[in-house]
Amino acid sequence: MDIGIIGTGRIGSTLARILTDAGHHTVLANASGPASLAPLVAALGPAARAAQPEDAARAADLLVLMVPFDSARGLLPAPAVKDRLVVDAMNAFTGRGEPRDLGPRGSSELVADWYPGARLVKSLNTMHFQTLATAGTAAGPPLAHYVSGDDAEAKEIVAGIIRDLGFAPVDTGSLHTGGILQQPGGPLFNRTLTEQQARTAIGAR
Incomplete structure (x- = not known):
């Protein structure tokens, strides 16, 4: 797939590398x-290229948002991601690095409001870049990564x-329920769990 990544800090750069190693193309x-x-593009080789954010969104089969949470609002024109598969890999923190109080809604629900019509999946946000x-x-049992959303095919x-x-x-469920499980302050965030351990943690809720 052609996978767009907007945000190329430590986590975004790491994701780009392992995606290209797995045979995907990255924008x-x-x-x-x-x-x-x-x-970064030179280090990744011919499977990677750079673009402006809107161009990356339009060129990608799947787009991953890895920018600081507040930067996502208005980052792209809504038509650029309408009907496109978008992975929200962002986390909402305060300036002091604490989970932000968003009331009863999950952070991904706010992203869905900002980009109506996008096929939004919450994923790739819980694991430390290292x-x-x-x-x-x-070696050993694979570690868990989570998907939540309201579009089964996209997940x-x-x-x-x-x-x-x-x-x-x-699969942690809907964008609301699953997103809250995954976001900072939730029981799955920044925990290194195997699939079975993750399912146990979810079932214990």
């Missing part, structure tokens, strides 16, 4: 422009990407 974008991504970099090829596509990377996809 990378950030706030500083394509020229700033030249070293674990993400190596755990997919490590299955993302689950396939997770399998490609050497992880075990675990």
Whole structure:
């Protein structure tokens, strides 16, 4: 697949590397422009290229948002992602690094409001970048990555990407229920769990 990644910090760059290693093509974008991504693109090889955020969104079969949460609102024109599969891999923190109080709604529900018509899946937001970099090829039971959303087909596509990377996809439910389980302050965030451990943690709720 052609996978767009907007946000190329430690986690976004790590995701780009393991995606290209798994045989996918990546289109990378950030706030500083394509020229700033030249070293990363060179390191990733011919399966990667850089673009402006809107161009990355329109070119990708699947788009991953990995920018700071507040930066996502208005980042793209809504038509650029309408009917497109978008992975919300962002986390809503306060300026002090604490989980933000969003009331009864999950952060992904706000993203869905910002981009109506996008096929939104919450995923790839719970694992530390150092674990993400190596755990997919490590020995032993695969670690869990989560998918939540209201579009079953979109979730299955993302689950396939997770399998490609050497992880075990675990469906946490709807964008509301599952997203809250995954976001900062939830029982799955920043925990290194196997598939069975993850399902046990979810079932204990």
